Amino acid sequence: MAPSASDEPAPMHLPVISKASTISASVLHGPRDLRLERRSIEDPDVGELQIAVKTTGICGSDVSYYKKFANGDLCACMPLSLGHESSGTVVAIGPHVSGFSVGDRVALEVGIPCGQCGICRQGRYNLCKKMRFRSSAKSVPHFQGCLQERINHPANWCHKLPDNISFDAAALLEPLSVAIHAVNRASPTPGSTALVLGAGTVGLLTAAMARQAGCAAVTITDVDQGRVDYAVAKGFATHGYVVPRPLHTSSSSSSISSGSMSGTSTPLDGVMTPASTLSFRSQLDSAKMLATEMLALTNSSTPLLVEDEDDGVDITFECTGKEICMHTALYATRPGGKVIMVGMGTPIQTLPMSVAHLREIDILGIFRYANTYPTGIRLLRAQALGSPSGFTLPSLDDMVTHRFKGLENARGAFELASRTVDDDGNLVLKVVIEA
Template sequence: MANKQDNLSAILYGVEDLRLEQRPIPEINDNEVLLEMDCVGICGSDVHYLVHGRIGDFVVEKPMIVGHESSGVVAKVGKNVTNLKVGDRVAIEPGVGCRLCEFCKTGKYNLCEKMIFCATPPVNGNLSRYYKHAADFCHKLPPNVSMEEGALLEPLSVGVHACLRAGVGPGSEVLILGAGPIGLVTLLTAKAMGATKILITDMIQGRLDVAKELGATHTLLVSRDLDEKTIVKKIHEVMETVPSKTIECCGGETTSRLAILATKSGGCVVIVGMGQAEVKIPLCNALVREVDIRGVFRYVNAYPIALSLIASGAVDAKKLVTHHFDITETTKAFETSRYGHGGAIKVMIHCQPRDKNNSKPFNS
């Protein structure tokens, strides 16, 4: 175990003000565990808070520890905890509902109005040496799943939830708009769920090259100077069909419009990306063709599915991790993620020496 006097933490004070400081080691309650943190991936939301200081109504008004894509090792358990023991390696599902409201009781805890979610103001995240969390939202990792893969369960769960919302299954023909980290995990999930045709679009060829390696059957490089009718036509030509499932992973008005226009009548559009609060979309087009439009807010009941996909080998997410940094290099890690240095896709920060808690090296 690390020195228990050392709880180095990455703290966001405001726009462009990210600092490394010592924080007290948290005291746990009877239903919590204290975790010695291992891996924390940088999410687009972490970068957004750094650059803008807010996401919608969530505003950084006081110093906040960042990070929520994570894994760790149980260092201490509360007296009521029976599902975990000291030394267990776990993936940390970062959002905990109240357990009492209608949404929690009906299994839709992601919609809980009292949801406590890591690194969402004013709640602290877990890019620290030590962090406490609800024991029942920690998922024990089998020996063949690395700590990095445990951290990747968070973005992968978004892909799982999106594909479930879209109804992806054997034989599905899927269009994914955006080949960033969320688009790529959605691609991996759709492939594992049996989709036979998957076209993914992006404006950066390097991302599409990665998508091809991960199993996309088709890719399409798009540019800002192409009008939407031309892009829709190209999508249909490349796929040699009209997709029945479209998953939008960019958060732009342009791609939300394309998602509707490119989808088969009677099909389903799932909007994962969150951009402006209000956008203009071709709603009448969707109505007269009975194209369902569904939203996604994080994920729900998806962690066990994501873990089984990785543990079984149905999904190999290791190629998503392009860069590794020690927690003391957090500023450099954020710069790499923010600016895409070196073709960065998923940047992983290690709170302990890399591979310390893996049964075998991550990339073996």
């Protein structure tokens, strides 16, 4: 006779045993010491998805780590997988995750805040002191980057993609988020004028987002002719200005190219010698001259659309992190205007603060981004569908100038990403590594 239900033994709730598999990863061990390694990866944990990484863009900070094993003040102290501009496909789903299916295409937001502190509860989670950010050496052990075949990532920080957004464009949602955050901080009014210093990926996207926000005239500047021409031709900016090299000829010029400050021009005790005063004044004179030329000239010889060119623009976005560019930003901004510090370069700078004081110029900093990925995805969807009226974001796919297949070719990708033109003289803008 078959046993009754009451005779059956109670079910045993055994712990789930995670299974490990091996993957390939591109791992940096020191300056230019990039190795292809095998790593172990567990099944996704509670609240996690396992993502097969499809595209990873190379950022300026990645290039800095690659060349120096450091980025600014952050020095790596253990092997580090780079890459934080990434998209991929869900291949496994951890416990207690809903809303995702295997095969979903996602963009990865790779900064993971604590979610519990006061700043997180205010929605400004990019400022969380416990933030872990992939491919950064700030946290120890380092939070490994996305140049791996697969990664486990919190589902809360994976953003599902519409079918009409490519993996390459989705990877660029990360720098686009920086631009969205910068323009959100600036809060331009319709018809405002803007100046963008630096025509790298972030500078280009910041210019585009300024136009998206209703700025009537956006001038972009760079020392590279090709990038400025690209910005104007593709509609990222309305005007362009190529900065002549060198930016200035004072004794501190080396500090501008290297991103570090000269002890001669700014002694630690704050007292300037006559020689250093002369050097600093020369630097300021160069900045004033650049500001005047940027406001008066464009590559089409059309005056910038402001009521009085000498008054300056409403908003300047400084996207280089260079000291002289910050000087230029202050001189180029009208009284009552704003300077948004987007680029992170020289950590300690000497600025003509009286310019900001006497003209009531607001200086606002930004750090990465917060609550921007949904906005970026909506913009890319609208771009793909085409906008019947108004400004449409230029193609992010078109910004990808060079693609490398496979992690085994990562070294070549990093070497090329540190240049502005390739061996054939073609513009190098965004380099990506694809699966």
